[in-house]
Amino acid sequence: MEQTNEQTASAVETTVPDAQQTEQQVSPSSTTLEVEATFEQPQMSYEDVLTKIALRHPQEQVEQALQQAIEQEQAAYTAAYQQWELDVVEAQEQRQEALAYNASLNEGSEGEAVEVPELPAAPQIDMSLRRACYRKEYVEVDLALSTEQAPARTEYDDDACVVRFYPATEAHSQEQIAMVKRERFKQSRSALLAQQTVEVDGMMFDADELSQQRMARKLLVMEEQSLTSWVLANNDVVQVSKEQLFSACKLASEQQTALWIGE
Numbered sequence: 478m479e480q481t482n483e484q485t486a487s488a489v490e491t492t493v494p495d496a497q498q499t500e501q502q503v504s505p506s507s508t509t510l511e512v513e514a515t516f517e518q519p520q521m522s523y524e525d526v527l528t529k530i531a532l533r534h535p536q537e538q539v540e541q542a543l544q545q546a547i548e549q550e551q552a553a554y555t556a557a558y559q560q561w562e563l564d565v566v567e568a569q570e571q572r573q574e575a576l577a578y579n580a581s582l583n584e585g586s587e588g589e590a591v592e593v594p595e596l597p598a599a600p601q602i603d604m605s606l607r608r609a610c611y612r613k614e615y616v617e618v619d620l621a622l623s624t625e626q627a628p629a630r631t632e633y634d635d636d637a638c639v640v641r642f643y644p645a646t647e648a649h650s651q652e653q654i655a656m657v658k659r660e661r662f663k664q665s666r667s668a669l670l671a672q673q674t675v676e677v678d679g680m681m682f683d684a685d686e687l688s689q690q691r692m693a694r695k696l697l698v699m700e701e702q703s704l705t706s707w708v709l710a711n712n713d714v715v716q717v718s719k720e721q722l723f724s725a726c727k728l729a730s731e732q733q734t735a736l737w738i739g740e
Contacts, residue, residue: 520549521542521545521546521549522546523543523546523606523607523609523610525542525546526539526542526543526546526610527609527610529542530610536612539610539612540612540638543607543610543611543638544638546607546610547607547638550602550607551602554600554602557600558599558600561597561599561600564597565596565597568594568595568596568597569596571594572593572594572596575591575592575593575594576593578590578591579591579593604633604635607635608633608635608640610638611633611634611638611639611640612638612639612640613639613640613642614639614640614641614642615641615642616641616642616643616644618643618644618646620644620646620647621649621654621657622649622654622657622658623646623647623648623649624648624649624651624654625646625648626646626647626648627643627645627646628645629642629643629644629645630642630643631643666736666737669736670684670685670686670733670736671685672685673685673729673732673733673736674710675725675728675729675732677721677724677725677728678721680709680715680717680721680725681709681710681711682707682709682710682725682729683709683710684725684728684729684732684733685729686733688729689726689729689730689733692722692725692726692729693726695707695722696719696722696723696726699719699722700719701719702718702719703718703719704716704717704718705717705719705722707722
């Protein structure tokens with residue numbers, strides 16, 4: 478009896494590793510698990526993504542849904558491509574048999590020629606469905622400074638899932654571009670001058686060209702020791718002396734000159 482028990486125990490110990498090895502062999506690969514996990518996700522079509530866009534869902538949710546739809550489409554394409562490869566092998570064998578049979582007829586054998594089957598078409602991904610869900614970007618182009626004439630165009634960034642729209646452009650000469658830049662500089666300078674202020678004795682005076690003219694006219698009629706009411710840059714009304722007004726007018730003029738020379 479003891480010998481029988483020892484033999485049984487030994488047999489069990491030998492059987493367990495074999496069972497473990499068998500379990501490891503039949504366990505699915507990581508790639509298979511990934512594909513199965515992809516199909517187990519809730520199905521997300523491009524129509525669903527377009528619905529989210531139409532309903533103005535947050536962009537983050539739209540992008541997540543689009544990524545899920547792309548992953549599922551890619552998984553389906555991979556499975557279809559693998560099946561296509563198998564179908565091609567089978568179709569090639571059928572073609573070879575048909576070609577061989579038809580060739581034997583040309584050598585005098587009796588019978589009618591059989592139709593040679595075509596190879597199956599490879600599966601394709603319709604990118605137009607995917608691209609219809611891309612985030613849209615309208616590229617800003619300075620049309621007044623363009624140097625090449627080009628029609629409006631659309632570019633797809635499939636990695637970033639973005640579609641960019643470029644406007645049509647015209648070819649401008651260097652002289653025209655220089656004139657446009659000069660005019661823009663003048664406008665920018667005028668806008669900057671209109672916002673200028675100067676400080677005299679803690680008071681902020683408007684320093685634009687019109688304010689300079691007002692100060693100059695007032696200085697012509699003011700007496701040396703007199704005071705006059707003046708509206709400051711913050712709209713406060715104060716009493717200023719001729720000396721203070723002269724200093725403000727001088728600083729404003731110098732500031733304007735610096736803007737002109739700085740061109």
